[in-house]
Amino acid sequence: MxxxxxxxxxxxxxxxxxxxxxxxxxxxxxxxxxxxxxxxxxxxxxxxxxxxxxxxxxxxxxxxxxxxxxxxxxxxxxxxxxxxxxxxxxxxxxxxxxxxxxxxxxxxxxxxxxxxxxxxxxxxxxxxxxxxxxxxxxxxxxxxxxxxxxxxxxxxxxxxxxxxxxxxDIFPTGWQAAVQCEIEPTDTVAIWGAGPVGQMTLRSAILLGAKQVVVIDRVPERLAMARAAGAVTIDFSEESVLDRLKDLTQGKGPEKCIDAVGMESHATRSFDALYDRAKQAVMLETDRPHVLREMIYVCRPAGTLSVPGVYGGLIDKIPFGAAMNKGLTWRMGQxxxxxxxxxxxxxxxxxxxxxxxxxxxxxxxxxxxxxxxxxxxxxxxxxxxxxxx
CATH class of the missing domain: 3.90.180.10 (Medium-chain alcohol dehydrogenases, catalytic domain)
Structure with a gap:
């Protein structure tokens, strides 16, 4: 065959x-x-x-x-x-x-x-x-x-x-990513990545009753597909994700944050992205966790981080103290x-x-x-x- x-x-x-x-x-x-x-x-x-x-x-x-x-x-x-x-x-x-x-x-x-x-x-x-x-x-x-x-x-x-x-795969993956957030009708759900899993996650969050869904990416076709489903979109190559999420949530941050990117996350004009690429090149880090860092930083205290994106090994410089002190809940897995x-x-x-x-x-x-x-x-x-x- x-x-x-x-x-x-x-x-x-x-x-x-x-x-x-x-x-x-x-x-x-x-x-x-x-x-x-x-x-x-x-x-x-x-x-x-x-x-x-x-x-x-x-x-x-x-x-x-x-x-x-x-x-x-x-x-x-x-x-x-x-x-x-x-x-x-x-x-x-x-x-x-x-x-x-x-x-x-x-x-x-x-x-x-x-x-x-x-x-x-x-x-x-x-x-x-x-x-x-x-x-x-x-x-x-x-x-x-x-x-x-x-x-x-x-x-x-x-x-x-x-x-x-x-x-x-991708439909239940997006669904599980949204379900494990335990979405409430008052929630803003922020999704990093508008690829196939991000698109399924977006539609799952809407079906589960989220008040507002925000999708972050930089590929025009993906962002257009997300907007067609009713999402607010952020092009991270054109504007600050942190500032825009503050504006969309009255400064409080989204209650639920979902990493639909995983180990090959990208960023522009970001020191930590350059750091990750350098460490990855010399085999001191296997995965690029820019999205994880950003989610920890912007998520509302007592919020939930959901990770359907695949990670394969070791990551560096994760602000775990911020996650602990903000009381964030982590849900992840295949x-x-x-x-x-x-x-x-x-x-x-x-x-x-x-x-x-x-x-x-x-x-x-x-x-x-x-x-x-x-x-x-x-x-x-x-x-x-x-x-x-």
Missing amino acids: KALVWQGKKDIRYETVPDPVIEHPRDAIIKVSTCAICGSDLHLFDGFMPGMKSGDIMGHEFMGEVVEVGSENPALRIGERVVIPFTIFCGECDQCRRGNFSVCERSNRNKDAADKVFGHATAGLFGYTHLTGGYPGGQAEYVRVPFADKTHVKIPDGLTDEQVLFLG THVNRWSDELLRRIQEGQIDPSFVITHRVSLADGPDMYKTFRDKEDGCIKVVLKP
Whole structure:
């Protein structure tokens, strides 16, 4: 079969790889109908995440048709359409029983290595480094799904791939980011990053009843998409984020702040951004936490910081004393996709939201390597890329 394969930093190739096979009775094989490039895939493309190996198959946003089912998987039948969550989970361990699927205790097959890095392993993830299991990803013609009797979202008739594809990652990621803020009707919610996750977070905050949503970015197409949904926007390359947020909140700051950027945050005319780039260049810091610092500084006392953006390692110069003294609550983590999937599927069916709004580019899987560069460089108005095997 054909797949997009990681061959090193900034080197994604369209190659022939072995077809997947059933390895465990709970497995299933999915024929991929649609997949996507996620913003967190760019962390792998740019070489910021440890644990990648030459030949790894990329991608964790995908869906398709069940074409083979293991002997101990009564939940799926050949021919069913499914979205596959990016988090692989067993459904039986202590964390899964609590709905904490992204920290499943059994699905990371490289648990020993992950324990050494993280203290405790996270769940296995598709197409996302050997610290999360080294599982082949979904930017391919076929995918083996471990624990497939649990790791799936069944799709009813009448919905297109593009309406439901993002149930596997960015829609529940944005939803969880907003839900864990415990939004009140009087809240101003500030979201850093107007990429795909930021767009889903914005719409989730509106659905959850926020009084005002402010989105911070510098890419015109992203800011325009956010304004179209009802957000107030701040272009951080043109104006002061701190001053504008003060004006919008009568000097008190937003109650809820969400980092939808993660480890590759940018800033202009900022000393701390230059500091981060210098430390990153000499391997003294892995991630750039400009957004985290800014959120701590501007958040209203007793407010909440929510972090759906991916971080991979070590960050420096975090004003933790300010966070402690202001009484800020931190909520973060990979997404517990299936905790939210039933409700979000219902909202799509009822017409409350059509997540396909975020798609700007539709190309074949063979065009994927070029689209990684286009997406990373934010060229051609690119916000979200969908691939067809």
